[in-house]
Amino acid sequence: MKTIKFLSMAVLAGSILASCSSDDEAPEEINEEETITTMTVTLIPDGGGTTITLQSQDLDGDGPNAPEVTVSGDLAASTTYNGSIVLLNETETPAEDITEEVAEEDDEHQFFFVTTGNIASVTYSDEDGDGNPVGITFALTTGDAGNATIAVTLRHEPKKPNDGTLGDAGGETDITQTFNLTVN
Amino acid sequence: MKTWIFISMFALLPLAGFGQTCESTLTGRVTDYHSRTPLKDATLLLIGPNIEVNTNAKGDYSISKICNGSYQLEVSHPECSTVIVDIVVSGNQNFDVTLEHHLEELEEVNVVGQTVRDKTNSALEEQLKLETIETYSAGTLGDALKELSGVSSINTGANIVKPSIHGLNGSRVLILNDGVRMQDMEWGDEHAPNIDINSAGAISVVKGAAALQYGGDAIGGTIVMEQARIPQNDTIYGKTLINGVSNGRGGNITSELTKSFGEGWFVKAQASFKRLGDHEAPDYILSNTGVQEIGATIQGGRHQFTSGWDIRYSYFTSEIAILRASHIGNVDDLIRSINNGQPEVIRPFTYDLQNPRQDVTHHLAKFKYYKRFEGLGKWNLQYDFQNNRRFEFDVRRGELDGTASIDLELTTHTLSTDFKWDAKEDYQLHVGLMGRYQENFPNPATGVRRLIPDYEKFDFGVFALGEYQLSDMLLLEAGLRYDFNRIDAQKFYQTSRWEERGYDEDFQDLIVEDRGTSLLVNPVFNYHNISATIGGNFQFESGAQLKFNYALAQRAPNPSELFSDGLHHSAARIELGDLRNESETSHKISAAFSKDFDHWGFAFEPYANWIQNFILLEPTGVEFTIRGAFPVWEYRQTDARLFGSDVSAYVNWSDKWKTDHQFSIVKGKDLDANSALINIPAANTRNSINYSVPEWKNFQVSLESQYVFRQNEVPDNITVFSPEQQQDVLLEINTAPDAYHLLGLHTQMEFPLGKNKTLTTSLAINNLLDTNYREYLNRQRFFADDLGRNILLQLKFNY
Numbered sequence: 001m002k003t004i005k006f007l008s009m010a011v012l013a014g015s016i017l018a019s020c021s022s023d024d025e026a027p028e029e030i031n032e033e034e035t036i037t038t039m040t041v042t043l044i045p046d047g048g049g050t051t052i053t054l055q056s057q058d059l060d061g062d063g064p065n066a067p068e069v070t071v072s073g074d075l076a077a078s079t080t081y082n083g084s085i086v087l088l089n090e091t092e093t094p095a096e097d098i099t100e101e102v103a104e105e106d107d108e109h110q111f112f113f114v115t116t117g118n119i120a121s122v123t124y125s126d127e128d129g130d131g132n133p134v135g136i137t138f139a140l141t142t143g144d145a146g147n148a149t150i151a152v153t154l155r156h157e158p159k160k161p162n163d164g165t166l167g168d169a170g171g172e173t174d175i176t177q178t179f180n181l182t183v184n
Numbered sequence: 185m186k187t188w189i190f191i192s193m194f195a196l197l198p199l200a201g202f203g204q205t206c207e208s209t210l211t212g213r214v215t216d217y218h219s220r221t222p223l224k225d226a227t228l229l230l231i232g233p234n235i236e237v238n239t240n241a242k243g244d245y246s247i248s249k250i251c252n253g254s255y256q257l258e259v260s261h262p263e264c265s266t267v268i269v270d271i272v273v274s275g276n277q278n279f280d281v282t283l284e285h286h287l288e289e290l291e292e293v294n295v296v297g298q299t300v301r302d303k304t305n306s307a308l309e310e311q312l313k314l315e316t317i318e319t320y321s322a323g324t325l326g327d328a329l330k331e332l333s334g335v336s337s338i339n340t341g342a343n344i345v346k347p348s349i350h351g352l353n354g355s356r357v358l359i360l361n362d363g364v365r366m367q368d369m370e371w372g373d374e375h376a377p378n379i380d381i382n383s384a385g386a387i388s389v390v391k392g393a394a395a396l397q398y399g400g401d402a403i404g405g406t407i408v409m410e411q412a413r414i415p416q417n418d419t420i421y422g423k424t425l426i427n428g429v430s431n432g433r434g435g436n437i438t439s440e441l442t443k444s445f446g447e448g449w450f451v452k453a454q455a456s457f458k459r460l461g462d463h464e465a466p467d468y469i470l471s472n473t474g475v476q477e478i479g480a481t482i483q484g485g486r487h488q489f490t491s492g493w494d495i496r497y498s499y500f501t502s503e504i505a506i507l508r509a510s511h512i513g514n515v516d517d518l519i520r521s522i523n524n525g526q527p528e529v530i531r532p533f534t535y536d537l538q539n540p541r542q543d544v545t546h547h548l549a550k551f552k553y554y555k556r557f558e559g560l561g562k563w564n565l566q567y568d569f570q571n572n573r574r575f576e577f578d579v580r581r582g583e584l585d586g587t588a589s590i591d592l593e594l595t596t597h598t599l600s601t602d603f604k605w606d607a608k609e610d611y612q613l614h615v616g617l618m619g620r621y622q623e624n625f626p627n628p629a630t631g632v633r634r635l636i637p638d639y640e641k642f643d644f645g646v647f648a649l650g651e652y653q654l655s656d657m658l659l660l661e662a663g664l665r666y667d668f669n670r671i672d673a674q675k676f677y678q679t680s681r682w683e684e685r686g687y688d689e690d691f692q693d694l695i696v697e698d699r700g701t702s703l704l705v706n707p708v709f710n711y712h713n714i715s716a717t718i719g720g721n722f723q724f725e726s727g728a729q730l731k732f733n734y735a736l737a738q739r740a741p742n743p744s745e746l747f748s749d750g751l752h753h754s755a756a757r758i759e760l761g762d763l764r765n766e767s768e769t770s771h772k773i774s775a776a777f778s779k780d781f782d783h784w785g786f787a788f789e790p791y792a793n794w795i796q797n798f799i800l801l802e803p804t805g806v807e808f809t810i811r812g813a814f815p816v817w818e819y820r821q822t823d824a825r826l827f828g829s830d831v832s833a834y835v836n837w838s839d840k841w842k843t844d845h846q847f848s849i850v851k852g853k854d855l856d857a858n859s860a861l862i863n864i865p866a867a868n869t870r871n872s873i874n875y876s877v878p879e880w881k882n883f884q885v886s887l888e889s890q891y892v893f894r895q896n897e898v899p900d901n902i903t904v905f906s907p908e909q910q911q912d913v914l915l916e917i918n919t920a921p922d923a924y925h926l927l928g929l930h931t932q933m934e935f936p937l938g939k940n941k942t943l944t945t946s947l948a949i950n951n952l953l954d955t956n957y958r959e960y961l962n963r964q965r966f967f968a969d970d971l972g973r974n975i976l977l978q979l980k981f982n983y
Binding site: 026027028029030031032033034036037038039056057058059060061062063064065066067091101102105114116149151153155156157166167170171172173174175176177178 | 511512513514516517520528529579580581584626628630631632633634637638674676678679680681684696697699701702704750751758807808809810811812814907908910
């Protein structure tokens, strides 16, 4: 009898505990501050001509959708382009310019350019405080007409200085995108 | 009461002084406390006149010709604990005594840790004694448990060690810390139990779901950590352990002190501190693998035979640095790490704990009350509170580097009660109820989308367990449990993810708010789970023992299995839960046959576990983001089957030489996909040779060999497109490392330091030959070798 009393007491206490009303306030939505959604590479021909932009845009960030890659047009053969890169986080309004962060921490970042086909060379036009390349600005020289690809990779905390290859640099990839190009 | 005796003593003193009333007779009956059966041959000693009598077959006694006055009566019985009661004699009178015959409940001054009782009668079960626990004082709970056959671990480096029982881990393994079920985000592979191993007096492992009193979802098993019993007399004692550890260049110190005041009052305090710097593999420093741990426990209360209460508070905080080289950016970085053979980041040794790292704090408070009812049994009531705060820091850009990427706070309240009828000799019945409320709060200040959402969880459980001694040889037990779980979550999904998962077809009604690119949803899921066990324990006349058990267990999916969604930065993988996941159902059959001969003995423990809707996390493909391609790890459900066996034996070659042998194997199969299960421990064998000479200050030395076979049964690797190489590459994410063999040496001596004081010194060398190896169940095997040689020196003072 006593036991039953005790048990029923416990059940009662349990149900009081369970019936604590839940607050259904909506949680605060998080805007990912670090996400880079968009990389725009602008190539301005030295001495005039059509400016070419290469863009990779992934508005859902780490979501399932793959980035959309666009190339505005064909490159001219045997031409030197002054290149620059802009990184944006477009999940925020207004879009946040991530390039500024990279520039501030240029000793911890580096862009790498891996090309195939008819691109003659890519050279860095900028450097960090230690005299090592960064790659926010660069110069690209095309070769003869034909097909080419350029892969642009941003590494965080690479080994600096390095021999210019991704394998030697190490670090973590913040962005990587390959663009298919045509040189006319 | 005491005052009353005191007063009456004074009142009676003058009467005794007259010496004219030495004609009184004291009669009565001695009975068993539980069953009320009369106890024959109990001895009653009237202290003072020192008159001794025994009870007859009916339990009756009679002491005649005693003077009136106040006495102490000592009542003893061979099967019971001795009691001393105060009595006042005034003329002829009747005085009945009840004795407690359950020896295991005795609150004697016992050798700490030796009164561990089995949690079940028929399931596979093993204990870790205090002595063994102490050798792992500088390690982790998971390290110590690997001493037991059938227990392995899933590691993330050397500091994060999750126990795995018969091939199952995480939410399938319950951990009870002094009667409190740990609620410390056990769902993640890289979430270690938040327990200071030094706070345990003994640890039992039930390999399977048979211990229904603790929970119905222990498909893997239950780990029960208990406190040493505290004596009822007035005493004070304690111990201090100091460990020096070469690998990590640090050590730990732990100390505890117990004061008991008599009449059941006690207070106990314990504290530990551990600090290690970077660990070392044989060939290089494992950069950023240091650890710092602080644990403290204080408890007090009053434990008497008929009733008692205690209150306990424990605090544990650990800061664990994660191997720097294991923090990677995308699939190309992973391919590079796997191919490189050595970590990309090797820096000079440091004690600094840098990012990536975890910082976890666990608070646990408990209040327990118990009362015994004569002729019935024991009733327990317990309330416990737990708060777990987890920060995970990643390598991040800019000012965010100091901000945690994961910041979760899990708060749990549990109220439970149970009653155990143990009055009858032949059978026992144990029933209980449990109610739990849990709340998870992921702090939005991280600036990273939540991996685990805001949720509230309600659990309710009820169980009944019975055991019946059919004959002297056969004991049967059976149990049934019902659990109800409700999870009420609020979560933001990216619209693209919601659609990719197909939730727009199945769960559109859960949407609370559409914010364009994201959706706020409110999933509320209920799970009804049944678990049951039946088994027996047969003692052969030859001394052999056979245990057999069937356990049915159901486990509701955990928050990670339901809601995970997004990039897990520290693992460089996209983890996707599934809202459609249902409860797992496990049917496990196990048996244990053991026999001891004059100089040797063995145990053979086969088992089979069929799990319907087994939830597993495995790599399925890649998703492309602007950061490159990431392996996608998806939770999916399948039917699984695990077959395994643990075999152990010992041989006493002479009174000084002894050998121990252990072999474990488990095979896991995904029945739907007809392939191997992921993360199943490889077959392994441990053999040790021990030499001990008690006369030489209790000198002991042992050499242990551990051979771990290669896990040949793994799921297929996946092919991914490498943007860097512009081609498909086979990602060897499931390939198991080679077999390895490790030697370990342990030696110890004891030096008495006067009364009740002992100094024990021990020296242990792990990985004696500094062997290079990688372990399949270490998540850092892609990046670096496992630990090299480690020398541990331990000093233990008992006082």
